Every structure is written in structure tokens, then in C-alpha cells.
Amino acid sequence: xxxxxxxxxxxxxxxxxxxxxxxxxxxxxxxxxxxxxxxxxxxxxxxxxxxxxxxxxxxxxxxxxxxxxxxxxxxxxxxxxxxxxxxxxxxxxxxxxxxxxxxxxxxxxxxxxxxxxxxxxxxxxxxxxxxxxxxxxxxxxxxxxxxxxxxxxxxxxxxxxxxxxxxxxxxxxxxxxxxxxxxxxxxxxxxxxxxxxxxxxxxxxxxxxxxxxxxxxxxxxxxxxxxxxxxxxxxxxxxxxxxxxxxxxxxxxxxxx
Amino acid sequence: xxxxxxxxxxxxxxxxxxxxxxxxxxxxxxxxxxxxxxxxxxxxxxxxxxxxxxxxxxxxxxxxxxxxxxxxxxxxxxxxxxxxxxxxxxxxxxxxxxxxxxxxxxxxxxxxxxxxxxxxxxxxxxxxxxxxxxxxxxxxxxxxxxxxxxxxxxxxxxxxxxxxxxxxxxxxxxxxxxxxxxxxxxxxxxxxxxxxxxxxxxxxxxxxxxxxxxxxxxx
Numbered sequence: 001x002x003x004x005x006x007x008x009x010x011x012x013x014x015x016x017x018x019x020x021x022x023x024x025x026x027x028x029x030x031x032x033x034x035x036x037x038x039x040x041x042x043x044x045x046x047x048x049x050x051x052x053x054x055x056x057x058x059x060x061x062x063x064x065x066x067x068x069x070x071x072x073x074x075x076x077x078x079x080x081x082x083x084x085x086x087x088x089x090x091x092x093x094x095x096x097x098x099x100x101x102x103x104x105x106x107x108x109x110x111x112x113x114x115x116x117x118x119x120x121x122x123x124x125x126x127x128x129x130x131x132x133x134x135x136x137x138x139x140x141x142x143x144x145x146x147x148x149x150x151x152x153x154x155x156x157x158x159x160x161x162x163x164x165x166x167x168x169x170x171x172x173x174x175x176x177x178x179x180x181x182x183x184x185x186x187x188x189x190x191x192x193x194x195x196x197x198x199x200x201x202x203x204x205x206x207x208x209x210x211x212x213x214x215x216x217x218x219x220x221x222x223x224x225x226x227x228x229x230x231x232x233x234x235x236x237x238x239x240x241x242x243x244x245x246x247x248x249x250x251x252x253x254x255x256x257x
Numbered sequence: 258x259x260x261x262x263x264x265x266x267x268x269x270x271x272x273x274x275x276x277x278x279x280x281x282x283x284x285x286x287x288x289x290x291x292x293x294x295x296x297x298x299x300x301x302x303x304x305x306x307x308x309x310x311x312x313x314x315x316x317x318x319x320x321x322x323x324x325x326x327x328x329x330x331x332x333x334x335x336x337x338x339x340x341x342x343x344x345x346x347x348x349x350x351x352x353x354x355x356x357x358x359x360x361x362x363x364x365x366x367x368x369x370x371x372x373x374x375x376x377x378x379x380x381x382x383x384x385x386x387x388x389x390x391x392x393x394x395x396x397x398x399x400x401x402x403x404x405x406x407x408x409x410x411x412x413x414x415x416x417x418x419x420x421x422x423x424x425x426x427x428x429x430x431x432x433x434x435x436x437x438x439x440x441x442x443x444x445x446x447x448x449x450x451x452x453x454x455x456x457x458x459x460x461x462x463x464x465x466x467x468x469x470x471x472x473x474x475x476x
Contacts, residue, residue, distance in 0.1 A: 056383055086385035096380035099475050100399050109394070110384045141474040161384065 002033035005197050006055065006165065011064035013050050024050040025061065026221040032214075037191055037198045039212035039229070041244060044203060047221040052169050052201045056088045057081060068165065086114060089163035089196075093170035095150040097142040103129065103153050104138040110160045121160070128156040132186060148179035155186060159194075166190075166198045172207060184210045205248035209233065217241045263446070266433065271453055273347040274429035277419040278457075281351050282412055285358030292318070292359065293366020294392055300371075304378060304391060318360040326357050326418045330425060347428030350419060358415050365411060369403035370396045402473040409465030413458050420454060430454050 013025040024047040032038045042048045053059035054066060057073055066073045068088070076084060097106050104125055111121035129135050132152040142150055151171060158166060168187070172180040188211050191198055200212055208215050208229055216226040219240035225232055236242045296314055299307040324332070330353040334344045337352040373396050381395045397404065420431025430450045438447025 058379060058383060082385045082387065084385070085383060088383070090380070090383040092376060092380065094376050096374070096376040098377060098395065098399060100401060100473070102474070109381075112394075113381075113384055113386045113390055143475050167383075 002036075004031040005034035005036075005069060006030075006032040006038075006199070007065075007067040008051075008054065009065045009067070011051070011054055011061045011066070013047075013054065013059065013061045023221050025054070025064075027064070028218075028221070028223055030216055030223060030226065032197065032199060034197055035191075035195050036214055037188070037200060037212050039200045039202065039208040039215040040218055041202055041205065041208050041215055042218035042240065043244070046218045046240075048201045048203075048218045049169055051218065052090075052167050052199060055165075055167055055199065056085050056090060058090075086110070086161050087163050088165045088167065089158035089161065090167040090169065091151065091154045091158055091171045093173050095142070095147075095154045095174075097150055097153055097157075099142050101141075102138070103134065103140050103142075103145075106142075106153055107156045107160055110157060114161060124160060125156070128159055129153075131159070131190075132156045146179075147175050148183060151175065151179075151183050152186065155183075155190070159190065162194075163196060166196050168198065168200045168202075170201055170203070173202065173204070177206075180204075180207065181210070187211060205244055206251075217244065267430075267446075267449065267453070270428075270430040270433045270450065271457070274416065274419060274431070274454070274457065277347045277350050277354060277422075277427075277429055278412060278416045281354035281358055281419070282362075282408070282415050284351070284355040285362045285411065285415070286408075288355070288359035289362025290366055292363035293370060294396070296363060296367040297370040297396065298388070298392070300367075302375070304382065304388060314363070318363050321356070321360040322364070326353070327421055327424065329353050329357055330422055330427075345426040345428075347419075350422040350427040350429070353422070354415055354418055357418055358411060361414065362407070362411055365407035366404065369400045369407050372403055373399045402469045402475075405465060405469040405472065409462055409469070412461045412465070416454070416458060416461075 008028060008030050011025045011028045012023070015022045015024055028047070028051060040048045040051060050059055054061050057066065068084070073081065073084065098109065101109070104122065107125035107128055108121045111124060126135065126138065129138055132155055134149060134152050134156065137145065137149065142153070145153065172183050175183060184207065187198065190196065200207065202208060212229050214227065215229050215232055217224045217232065217238055217240050219238070224238035224240045225236070232241055233245065236245055292314060296311060297303055298305045299311040333353050333356060337349050338344050340352055341349045343349055377399060378391060378395055381391050386395070419427065419429055420434065423429065423431030423433070423435040426432060430453055434447045434450040437443040438450070
């Protein structure tokens, strides 16, 4: 039996907007096993970004609980939460690098936050840059990098604190299909060598197919379906899953044509 | 008329103008920088939203900013006397100059810091950064170019104010321009002081912009 590592129970989150309230999450429950690469897919506005941002409480749900390794994040104090976050890595669609710091300094930043001595963090950062294949870019600034390179820097940076969880919020959505593939390969190899539990948020079926083992289909703030990727791909039960698969097919047809 | 005393007076005027401008701007930042940071943090969407604090600072800044400098100068004379011991001369002018600069600086800092992308701040929060780290490394670090441009603008404004203080014997080049140009109809001296003031502003502007560009790694 696999052990559950991340468990969310009855998460609800409502945003008040100009024209009424938007229910981003309606009592979402999920359990994510340790060492899994878990996908969450949905169309834009489905609530998937809100969901992943609730996993490290960047967004506080209105109600519900977030357990990580048995610990309820919702009950943590500000300082405890801050320290816990150091072990929950997150990468973003727009990379979010410090633009005034070079690549090496960016990778050092999380270690600086943890108070690791300068020499040690520099050594570790170079090691990580080697891992993501950017040793020659250590002195470059983010304006000199391509999108794929920026995401590699973000990945090196997120690994600097040796997280046990990696949250990926549309991490490949700003990248072209080929670069997407190389980033996903990198994530997969990191998963295989370091054994990090990953949560991948995306609107692209091909991302799920490429690297995830399990997937949850989110639509209108509700988990419509959850299970192994092959099962859901071969036999989608929910309307949302079918729509997403259909989109994938038209995408492929467009690629061929 | 261009004897040694005149030259000495102009040199002293330049020195006093620099002195007032830089010291007031410095103290202005001592007060204004924390205000600007507080405004950024407590605003909606900041990392420590607090409506009451934001509104309070906002109102205080708006009120102080709307008092014309010349009136502020006279208004705070009792305070100036208390701090400096007299209400005329360049040292005394530093008090109203600082009080006029601080709210302006607060606003400039706020607008610079708000240029920093929400995403980078969020990334730092997700790494478990302390608020102080976010303020210094992310907000100030990323906005440094904009902050430096702000310093340049503030210096120019404060220098202008310092010249205005010449009306009440504030010292510096403005004082000389008013005493000679206005009271004695000595247009020559007045023109020379104006040339110096323009040159100083140009110099500060040039140095500030050069430094801002040098420090910017974005493009």
C-alpha cells in the first residue's frame, strides 16, 4: 500500500469579484502518494492554480485542511509555516527569477534564506547548475536567457533547499513543445534520482501523458475524476476529461496538418 | 565687483547648497524609506495587508504633501528653533527640507517598490523567506534602478526647495540670488547663481542616471 504524502480535505476557496463571487474550489479532496508524479489538469478557470497554491498556503483556503506528511499546514503558526515552506519547492509559469541577480546568485538565494554560509552555497549552486546543464551561464542575467534556460535556473534554485515536494504551476506553459519536452525530461530525471513527490499543474494533456503516473481532472472547482493516467486516458468518465482529450486530438491533428 | 569676497561667498553658497540638499535628502530617506516600505507591504495585495495602517500613512502623506514648501518652512519654525537653535541659515533649513522631502520620498519609494513583479515576491514567499529578506533582497534589490532614479528626482526637488528657503535667509545659492538679485538688483550675481544651480542639478541628474543604468541588469 502506498503511503499518502499530501492530503487535502474539503478545500473551498471563493474569490469576490466585481460581478459576484467566484468559487474557485468547491470542497476538493485529494490524496497524493509519496514519490508520485501527480498531475492536475483542467481548463483555464478550473481552479487548478488555486489548488496548487493552497498546497503551500500561498493562498489560504476559506475552509478545509492541507496535510503534508501527516502535518496540517493550516494549524501552523506563521514562523513554522515559513520554515516548512523551505522544503516545499515551487516553480512557476513565468519562472520568477530575480532579474537584478545573476544565475548563480539566484540559485544561492534559497540557501541564503536558510542561512547557509556563502562558500558552501556557491559550491552547491555550481553543482546544481551542472545538474541542469547551465554551468556556463552562472554569470548571466535572466534577460540573457531563453525561456527554457530560465526554467532550468528556477529548477536548480528550487532544488537548492532539497525539497521533499515540488509544485509545478504551469511550469511548461510558456515554453514551446520541444523545450517543454526537455524540461519534463529534466523533472523526470530529478524525480527518479532524488525521489521528490511532484505535483504538476497543467492544461496540456501531453504534459500529463509525458511524465505523470496519476492525474486528477479538475473542472469548475470540483475533482471530476482521479486515477491512473492510462485508465483516464483510455476510459474517460467525466465530461471534462473527454473535452480535454478531444482538445489533445485536435492539437495533434493541427501538428500533423 | 568680482573681488575675492564675492568669489568666496559664491563658493560658500555652493557648499551650503550641497550641504542642505544632501543632508536633507539623507534624513528624508531615513524617514521616507520606511514609510514607502510600509505603504508597499500594507497595501492590498502586499505581503502584510493592513487597511488601517495604509490609510493612515496615506492620509498623513497627502496632507503634508499638499502644504506648499514656503508655508511649511514658516510653519515649522518653532520646531526648527527647538532642534537647531535658530531659524535661519543652512543648518536650520535642513529641518523643513527634510519634512518636505520625507513624504515625497515615501511616495517615490512606494511606486518604485510596486514595480517589482508579484511573481518574484511570491517565489520568495514560497521559499520561506522572512519579510525582511523579501524587503531588502527582493523589493529593494529588484527595484534598485527605479529607486536610484527616484533619489535623483528627489535631490533635484530638494535643491529647488533649498533655493526657495533663500527668501527667509535660508543660506546657500538661493539666498545669494535673492539678496543680490532681488534686494540689490544685481542681475549679474543672480545669473551666476542660477548658472551654478542649473549646473549642480545637471551634474546630479547625470551621475544618478549613469549609476542607475550601470546597476540595471534587465536589458
